[in-house]
Amino acid sequence: MHTVSVIVPTYNAEDFLPTCLEVMRRSGDDGTQFIVVDDHSTDATPHILDAAVRRMPTLTVVRNDTNVGVARSRNIALDVADGRYLTYLDVDDWYGHGHLEALVRAIQDLEVDFVRTDHVRVDGYQRTLDRAPEKHRGVPLEAASGIGRAGSNAMVDYPFLWAGIYDTTRLPRDLFLFDESLRTAADRPWFWRLYMKAKSTAVVDLHGYFYRKDHNPRALTQAGNAQTLHFLDASARIRDLVVPAGRAEWTTKAAYAAARICAFHVTRRSRLSPELQAELFLRSASLLASYPHSTMDDAIRTLSLSQRMVARALVRRGRAS
Structure with missing residues (x-):
């Protein structure tokens, strides 16, 4: 056991993969397992991984027969x-020196279900914490x-999955599973x-994860297509998780999050196209409109003025339908 x-999910990442592999090489030791899942890439990604796996004992490569997301x-x-x-x-991001080791040490020392961290946003030559x-x-x-x-x-x-580390012996496996129907926002x-199901967490001052913001033209969040x-x-999955829990403050928070993102x-x-x-x-x-009316109305009051105007117009339309 590692x-x-x-x-590390990967798709058509030939431009980023060499840097990512170098990060793995310098970050890993006998206790580290890097798992790269090649999601049926059509560029040079498979060839780069073939060469890397022969010289990196910490690397495991899994290949998908079709593109599954x-x-x-x-x-x-x-x-x-x-x-x-x-x-x-993420294949287009990287770890700073010693980041992975510090991340593991943090969760070991704190003895919690999961630990979250800060990150550094990379925009060209600019770095922002x-x-x-x-x-x-x-x-x-x-955790709650x-x-x-x-x-x-x-x-x-x-919602930055990589800005954290999770203890598989303290959390049930189902908490690690993603909704496979979601190509974005999963x-x-x-x-x-x-946060609803776990018991304990912590946040630590680690600044060694470098997130390349919006520089991958293949990122689905930037695509402006149906998957956007x-x-x-x-958001509907969140509603269906929270409402049955019967915690009014959670439901109002979920309603607020839905109104804000809409x-x-x-x-x-x-x-987007006119159809989208x-x-x-x-x-x-x-x-x-699917939220209890009083709950959504309370949530909208906490939005900024510009967000409030948009959200109220949407709610009026939804309730009139």
């Missing part, structure tokens, strides 16, 4: 992972505290479920 398994690829990697601790790395929205650092916390309240920015709103309901609207499906995408609708814009309006309105 100490830590690192899951990042959520399914991560689930496939779970069947191969044998580390006590589990973390993730993005801090996780938790002021209590380096101490065990109740990461959900927060409507109008607040809490850990559940920090991390969002994943984190809601984790999967955030609506993800308003965000509606204001950026110009990147119409679908965005219709489905956003339906989603917001």
Whole structure:
């Protein structure tokens, strides 16, 4: 059994893979297992991985026969992972020197179900520290505290899977599974479920994960196609998790998150085709109207003025349908 398994989903990543493999080479030791899942790449990715696996004993490569998406690829990697601790790395990002070792040491020292970290956003030559929205650092916390309240920015709103490490001996396997129907935004309901079901967590001051923001032209979140609207499906999954739990503050927070993300995408609708814009309006309105009316109304009051105007227009449309 390895100490830590690192899951790296990959698709047509020939431009980023050499750097990622070098990060793996310098970060790994006998206790580290890197699992690269090649999601049926059509560029040079398979050839680069063939050469790498021959010289890197810490590297395991899994190949998908068809392109199944990042959520399914991560689930496939779970069947191969044998580390006590589990973390993730996106192929277009990288670890700073000693980051993985420090991450493992943090969860070992704190003895919690999972640990989250800050990260560094990379935009060309610019580096910006993005801090996780938790002021209590380096101490065990109740996991549910990461959900927060409507109008607040809490850990559940920090949907960066790779900015964390998770103990597979303390968490049930189903908490690690992703909804494979979601090609984008699968991390969002994943984190809601984790913060609702886990017992303990912590946030630590680690700044060694470098996130290459919006520089991968193949990133689905930038595509402006039908899969961009999967955030609506993800938001519906969150609603279906939270409402049955019977916690009014959680339901209001989920309603707030749904209203905020719908308003965000509606204001950026110009990147979508007219057909997808119409679908965005219709489905956003339906989603917001599906919450109890008083709950959604309370949630919308906590939005900014511009977001409030968009959300209220969507709610009126949805309730009139």
